Amino acid sequence: MVTSVTSLGRNGLSDWLVQRVSAVLLAVYTVVVLGWLIAQGEVTYEAWSGFMGCLVMQIANTFMIVAVGAHAWVGLWTVTTDYLTTRQIGAAGTVVRLIAQLVIALLTLVYVLWGLVIIWGGV
Amino acid sequence: MKVSIYRYNPETDREPYMKEYEVDTGGKDLMVLDVLNLVKEQDDSMGYRRSCREGVCGSDGMNINGKNGLACITPLSAAAPGVLEGKKALILRPLPGLPVIRDLVVDMTMFYNQYEKVQPYLQNNTPAPAIERLQSPEDREKIDGLYECILCACCSTSCPSFWWNPDKFLGPAALLQSYRFLADSRDQATDERLGKLDDPFSLFRCRGIMNCVSVCPKGLNPTRAIGHIREMLLERAV
Ligand code: SF4
Ligand code: SF4
Ligand code: FES
Numbered sequence: 001m002v003t004s005v006t007s008l009g010r011n012g013l014s015d016w017l018v019q020r021v022s023a024v025l026l027a028v029y030t031v032v033v034l035g036w037l038i039a040q041g042e043v044t045y046e047a048w049s050g051f052m053g054c055l056v057m058q059i060a061n062t063f064m065i066v067a068v069g070a071h072a073w074v075g076l077w078t079v080t081t082d083y084l085t086t087r088q089i090g091a092a093g094t095v096v097r098l099i100a101q102l103v104i105a106l107l108t109l110v111y112v113l114w115g116l117v118i119i120w121g122g123v
Numbered sequence: 124m125k126v127s128i129y130r131y132n133p134e135t136d137r138e139p140y141m142k143e144y145e146v147d148t149g150g151k152d153l154m155v156l157d158v159l160n161l162v163k164e165q166d167d168s169m170g171y172r173r174s175c176r177e178g179v180c181g182s183d184g185m186n187i188n189g190k191n192g193l194a195c196i197t198p199l200s201a202a203a204p205g206v207l208e209g210k211k212a213l214i215l216r217p218l219p220g221l222p223v224i225r226d227l228v229v230d231m232t233m234f235y236n237q238y239e240k241v242q243p244y245l246q247n248n249t250p251a252p253a254i255e256r257l258q259s260p261e262d263r264e265k266i267d268g269l270y271e272c273i274l275c276a277c278c279s280t281s282c283p284s285f286w287w288n289p290d291k292f293l294g295p296a297a298l299l300q301s302y303r304f305l306a307d308s309r310d311q312a313t314d315e316r317l318g319k320l321d322d323p324f325s326l327f328r329c330r331g332i333m334n335c336v337s338v339c340p341k342g343l344n345p346t347r348a349i350g351h352i353r354e355m356l357l358e359r360a361v
Pocket of ligand 2: 271272274275276278279295296338340341343
């Protein structure tokens with residue numbers, strides 16, 4: 001009933017799924033990393049870098065960075081369409097919202113790419 | 124007891140203000156609507172809506188000490204504990220988020236527009252049987268907790284998502300009615316109905332805040348109905 005060209009999937013169901021699936025991924029990742037930290041006791045640079053450098057963690061980190069990016073985009077897109085609207089802030093609403101969405105999209109993209117470079121750059 | 128009422132007449136007032144009244148209930152735990160009637164005797168310029176005065180018509184939804192409800196079935200003791208003892212005032216405001224026509228009367232057009240969008244009527248193109256379309260008792264049970272809605276708007280006007288996007292997000296009341304027909308075994312428009320709900324706003328703007336559930340004077344649960352529709356959408360898509 002409502003179309004929105006700036007939404008990720010242009011579809012509420014896919015946005016919703018993206019957010020739920022990425023949330024589950026992030027939760028599992030957090031538990032695994034926390035578990036490792038606790039099991040490790042004292043964490044040295046070598047241990048940390050060895051752990052993060054192994055192939056399994058490189059793949060996990062890749063999923064993780066994409067999940068963070070997708071989760072953040074869907075969430076912040078929702079926030080902008082709730083609060084940065086003509087109803088909330090007057091006539092400039094649409095322009096302000098577009099600019100905010102552009103900035104958020106660019107930042108998200110840069111962070112994801114930068115993250116990928118960090119993860120795979122050392123190979 | 125003290126009563127504080129939101130007053131606004133767009134023709135004469137530059138902005139809304141709260142007006143204090145002193146009302147004698149004889150110590151009785153009256154309904155909020157009874158108190159409004161007593162205020163009206165003092166000051167007949169104060170406007171509010173009511174009709175059935177027994178929680179059936181849905182016309183006297185208002186914000187009572189911060190919580191939406193029907194004035195006619197909300198006793199003072201529940202609305203504002205301590206108000207009879209003079210410890211605090213009864214505070215009445217119009218339903219939040221809708222334009223105020225005057226005092227406690229709001230313009231419900233946006234609310235009804237959303238209701239209209241969900242096509243709240245049975246759609247079935249098979250020839251009508253001689254007597255009526257029968258349902259099994261089990262199928263009939265599926266619309267319990269849905270058909271009882273009186274469209275008082277207490278839920279939608281307590282929902283932040285509806286405040287921010289009242290033109291795009293259908294709101295709990297309309298979504299509850301949408302599910303009422305999706306769940307009806309006699310309705311055949313399931314697919315078209317679902318097809319209109321899968322954009323990012325109409326249904327998915329619900330963030331599960333559950334304000335709607337906590338205020339519904341009929342004890343209905345729009346959040347659960349929204350969850351059921353989401354499951355139907357998911358099933359249809361995968
Ligand atoms: S559960 Fe959904 S519909 Fe109900 S108040 Fe919260 S956001 Fe609004
Ligand atoms: S669901 Fe409850 S609160 Fe909402 S309009 Fe219907 S009766 Fe009123
Ligand atoms: S007057 Fe009808 S519901 Fe309160």
